[in-house]
Amino acid sequence: MKILKICLNRMFIFGVLILLQVLWLGFFTSSLLKSYVWLRPLMFIMSSAVVLWLVSKDETSAYKISWIILILVFPVFGGLLYLSIGNKKPSRVIRKKLQPVLDEIEPVMIMPQDIAYEMNDGKTHGFTYLSDLGFGTYQNTITKYYSLGDYNYCDLLKDIKNAKHFIFMEYFIVAEGLMFETILKLLKQKVKEGIEVRFIYDDVGSLTTVPYHFEKQLEEYGIQCVVFNPFVPIVSVAMNHRDHRKICVIDGYIGYSGGFNLADEYINAKVRFGHWKDTGIRLEGDGVWNLTTMFLSTWNAYRHDDKTFTQYMPDIYHHNHYPFDGYVVAYGDSPLDEERTGENIYMNLINCAQEEILIMTPYFIIDDAMMKALILACKKGVSVKIITPGIPDKKNVYKVTRSYYYSLIYEGVEFYEYKPGFLHAKMVLCDHKIATVGTINFDYRSLYLHFECNVLLYQTSTIQDIEKDFQETLSLSQKIDQKKSRRFRGLYEAILRLFAPLM
Template sequence: MEKVKEITVRLVKVVLSRIFIVGVILALQVGWMILFLVKLSEYSAMISALFNIISALAVLYIINKQDNPAYKLAWVVPILLFPLLGGLLYASMGNKQPSRRLRAKLDAEYNKMNPSLEQSAEVLEELEKSNKQVALQSRYIHKVTNFPIYKNTTAKYYKSGEDNYPDMLQELRKAKHYIFLEYFIIDEGKMWDQILEILVEKVKQGVEVRLIYDDFGCLRTLPYPYYQKMERLGIKCFAFNPYIPIFSVVMNHRDHRKILVIDGHTAFTGGINLADEYINHIERFGYWKDAGIMLKGEAVWNFTVMFLQMWNAMRPTDEDISVFKPHIHFDEVFESDGYVQPYGDTPLDQEVVGENVYLNLINGATRYIYMYTPYLIIDNEMMTALCLAAKKGVDVRIVTPGIPDKKYVFWLTQSYYSQLVQNGVKIYEYQPGFIHAKCFVCDDEVATVGTINMDYRSLYLHFECGVFLYQSNVVKQVKEDAMEVFSVSKRITEKDCHRRLPMRLIQAILRLFAPLM
């Protein structure tokens, strides 16, 4: 009897959840659209012909766009297969660009704040003398994102969420002036409850606390409207791009960043969201392997500006952002640990910064390059770069999850193994559980730690961030972590890549639509 009651309570909770309601509304929209078009085309051959013409024009438009060929193919095929629906479907959700309203707001803030991001000529000159190739990578990042590279910054790497969490709490307790948080997922539980308790206490002490959370990322985890609860507690808050159940690509553009800035001189980022699985307080897919990084010093300014650009675009507040600079609330001299360059990526432009940073690292590697990614859904450019590096004799290793969070994404990830393994790339599946970290380390010299997955959503649709490091202690720490991960991971062989026909067919279909997932 108790079992039945428990199942009933869970079922009612699911049915009444926001994500279930959103799913039902979207399904009804799609069903109604298909039924309407079918009935309309049956009524009139002229109308049916009109829909076919719309689909043909959509195909011509897609082919002539300056876009990733895989993304084009993922749309052209369904349009040709279903001309009645395909053209209108593309018109409603095929454009990858954010809404004009969102773009206008963010562009205005970027233009306003970019002058505050000044590259030190002295630092860049030192970097060019030390390593010309690294300097070129840094120049690229600065040119397309405006975020400069710094010295006078220390970095600490965390190989798990539970290692990262105590330092997060400790630094939050030290806050005296302001705390900025920007996260894709927040979930009520031990991790968030303890952080929230500190935030509320800090508000009472006069500390300004601002919070941005992604509405879609928190669709399953936070009640609606959660931002109102935060405001009642004294925390200034908004939900990014509130998710409305409309069949539109506008809902695709999510804020996937994880940023915590404290008093302008301390920042955290990485793959770690504010939910209990990220600190392994609860178990979802075996052991949750993640990574994070803490910065102290001048480079924190990049993250502060990144946050303020998003904040002021949605909620205009600050006329003068110089009051948030690193030295305003830090009188001592910052220590230096190599070169540090936090950077952001945005779907507002045609520049795939995250992917290009990864490609530059792969193409420039001479001895080894090791990578963590929860999802391996790559385009032809990335596939070519990885295979070419391996053929040149570079030790290329990629770690993916041993226990997936989404089965169909895992099957899609595995569909890329065969070509990579045949060309000498070493693929490892992390056996203890799910690896959510997004890290690269190369040749004992450079590393990146951030939020950017190796999939189309992270590389093309989301707002993301990362940290590029050279001659930092973090480089050694990421490599040591990678060696530990390899030792508990299964190396994939060509034999492992051989699948039965039904699975190969499923993977082939998934590959076709990969850019849309």
């Protein structure tokens, strides 16, 4: 029975189909080369041309080097392989769906309340940069920081219960279990009350955690549903681009984001890799609008339901003015453009730091530019502390993360590992006054391939909560010294690190 269950699993079936395609392509190409010997030098020339094109291409150096080495090792097939799956840009299908909606929503992305250009430090800390990209900076917003998904979950349930008009939810992973079943029960009740409920989940993120065509089940409950970039068992670069965002918007003026998905491990109702440490943020007020526009952009790409977007603005169902509590900007990152928004904000925080940079990240796979920025920060006298997981969820990625320790520790960066379990938080705090919390990991997939979102906070009361959480997490973490970090650098780690951009 167990073997039959595995064989009928969607992931297993898709894996077999993709493997068969790869084997067939290999056999077909090999047969073709045997029959037409003149093709071999032609493909070699094509591979050489691809290498020259990569050298001149405006691309991440680590990504280019990985492909160049792969092509040099396999000079006949390498160039063809890159042309097949090497391009990081989204497929025409995704672009054709999303770009028209982004163009349509652009005129209302920035509300008149945007104050990015009125701030004294607006240019220094990247607020004007984000405003130019369509992500306004707002006051009239109160924030609440969550040091665990467990705490976020309690407030999320309350806000869903109190929803009066609409609920928008967008998550990378949805898994059957206590957390989602409780939320689903509330959503079904809200549908009965006449409240509009829209739900987006990523197909690959939820490939093994919900039944096939789970969206049909949700639709039967009255929950409108979109499956982002449905996984098709065909060898294609399009499958690389996933919706890694975590967004919940309630009645336009309450919004959630952070690292937590809708699965039991995120609230520690299920133990997978020890204690699950995550972070999140709740916004109430004008700052929610950016989360709403991100959601609506994805939604209308698949189901063009909205002729106008202003009906979902924060002040439609809530007119309160909140006491001043700093500045808030929720921002997104997308592979549709050439703008590396997530990486640029991280780099800007590192470069602007005068005293201290505190980082929590589950994965630490960075390029040379960020390595140099961290080293330069240390040489300027800035304290740089980075916390990573003590128990990994992906062993090879964990090995790559650890391979960076030695070089950076030698230059003054301090690394710590969270001893109780897996740390899934994505957080950066700079000089006790500006922080970003959200979904963007320090790895190639988050920074270059996925659709992501973070929230940048400046002079808010939650900055103190973030710093307190970091110090408490630090007390539960083990510092890695240079001697120990030397053991994390081996031949296997070097190979993994070389091809990390392709993982």
